[in-house]
Amino acid sequence: MLSGRERLLNKAVSCNHPKRLRNWINAYWRYSEFIFRAPVLFAGGTITPEGSLSSHLFQAGIITRDKRDDTDLDISIGLALQGFLLKGREFGLGTCVLTAPLAFIEDVGSIFGTREIVIKCFVTVGFPDESPAGPERMPVTDIYLRI
Numbered sequence: 001m002l003s004g005r006e007r008l009l010n011k012a013v014s015c016n017h018p019k020r021l022r023n024w025i026n027a028y029w030r031y032s033e034f035i036f037r038a039p040v041l042f043a044g045g046t047i048t049p050e051g052s053l054s055s056h057l058f059q060a061g062i063i064t065r066d067k068r069d070d071t072d073l074d075i076s077i078g079l080a081l082q083g084f085l086l087k088g089r090e091f092g093l094g095t096c097v098l099t100a101p102l103a104f105i106e107d108v109g110s111i112f113g114t115r116e117i118v119i120k121c122f123v124t125v126g127f128p129d130e131s132p133a134g135p136e137r138m139p140v141t142d143i144y145l146r147i
């Protein structure tokens with residue numbers, strides 16, 4: 001991650017608006033670096049299933065690769081993460097889902113030796129230092145539209 005950050009910062013120098021880009025990189029670094037201090041760090045990923053309808057249609061040359069394959073996997077990992085985070089909460093653990101560190105790592109699969117698993121995020125886990133009040137819930141009428 002450290003070398004990835006240096007690489008991005010150096011490349012940003014020769015781009016349009018280098019200062020703005022470096023600020024973006026540094027902001028995402030601040031949202032990433034605390035994984036080094038996490039008591040436990042998980043990586044979460046997905047495996048592309050072989051037997052789906054769209055993979056058969058693709059192999060038969062009937063369709064091009066379907067982007068929705070990834071959507072399904074991303075929804076699945078989101079649901080699994082929600083269960084993971086809530087179970088942690090039940091045990092008094094604090095968690096944080098992160099994707100920003102992936103911007104600083106060139107080939108995350110090779111680090112874990114899990115080529116068939118596409119790493120989608122990290123999750124820090126530990127006992128929380130503080131217990132801030134949750135944000136106020138939006139009223140259902142603000143997020144639900146009946147047509």
Ligand SMILES: Cc1cc2nc3c(=O)[nH]c(=O)nc-3n(C[C@H](O)[C@H](O)[C@H](O)COP(=O)(O)O)c2cc1C
Pocket residue numbers: 031032096097098099100101
């Ligand atoms: C897909 C996704 C990626 C995220 N990536 C990061 C990240 O890289 N770094 C970070 O500090 N927070 C990240 N967050 C935000 C935290 O996981 C968390 O949702 C946010 O801090 C709000 O938590 P709170 O509701 O407890 O305040 C991400 C959230 C999501 C849903």
